[in-house]
Amino acid sequence: MSKTSKTAYAILGMLTIEPMSGYDIRQLMQKSTAHFWSESDGQLYPALANLTELEWITCKLAKKNTRDKKIYSITKKGRTELKKWLTEEALTFSVRDEFLLKLFFGANIAPRINAEHIAARRYQVKSSIAQLKATKDYLMQEEKNSPHLTYWLMSLDYGIKLAQAKLAWCDEVINKLNVE
Amino acid sequence: MSKTSKTAYAILGMLTIEPMSGYDIRQLMQKSTAHFWSESDGQLYPALANLTELEWITCKLAKKNTRDKKIYSITKKGRTELKKWLTEEALTFSVRDEFLLKLFFGANIAPRINAEHIAARRYQVKSSIAQLKATKDYLMQEEKNSPHLTYWLMSLDYGIKLAQAKLAWCDEVINKLNVE
DNA sequence: TCGCACATGTAACGCGTTACATGATTAC
């Protein structure tokens, strides 16, 4: 197991929800953790093979009509490793926001162009709020009894709160640039 | 020039503030853009050499006492390229927050442990707010006449607003976990 | 019948980090 990559744990975590295929995991990540964590295909599939070899997960072939599908489940060993990781302090945190980097150097171009960039960002943020809220409503209806619900809602509320702060900031700075 | 890396532009932008050494650029990044953008030594120094070769920047040796120091300046060509980039829409945006990933899977461990993680995070966020505010105060006093000030304050306000939202979220979810 | 969603993977590439190497100066 690699010492720095968290891909394995992201997979293990997803498999505590229910047994899933690699494709399902990717879909679920895009719907649920994308606003703070994501993995690409090139990470996911090799990691699944590796975890199977380690016996942290097992694989069962499912015939879905004529097409094969690999359904992965977490093992006892896998659960132990996951819990160990969940208990440790989180260290990895990285952001790279090209938009803010450009704005930081905004004095080099016309205020109008910066204002346009902010307006575009505002639109994106607004869409993301709508999407996060829709997911929240969906979960509260469809996953009422899931033991995961509390934590899923927490991570969603985090995303919503941050996005709302971003929105408020956009409005504030657009005003500042327009009066200049 | 690489098509995906923004290191070159981050350097060019910094050099529009004033001529600087590689060491200065790194220091400045850590003090100013770290909350949304950063570069490591292994990116910075080769990029400086590369940009000099392209004539987007120039290099002058400064004798600081007996020790050599390379002071870089942005060229006209460099300014043109920077402005071009600043005008284009920002595309790169990535976050990886291990803390939130762990919380998302929090149902697998005791609520108390999750609460502890959140408390640790709360402390970090609080420190970062203090630091961002201190930087803001410093800039408003010491850079009153800089043409960059408006944009620097905007990026700081972004960081402060977001951190405050994070703080509010921490308080909210800690309460939720404690009453359970 | 055309395109999209489902489904699993591999290979190349290069970005970005970490550790290493070196040495001067300054503050305690």
Place this chain on the structure above:
DNA sequence: GTAATCATGTAACGCGTTACATGTGCGA
């Protein structure tokens, strides 16, 4: 005298993305 800061770089490594390869099933 010794630890921290100033100062510049290189080399190895591997994480993570992107593009490629392949094929099925289904709805319009």
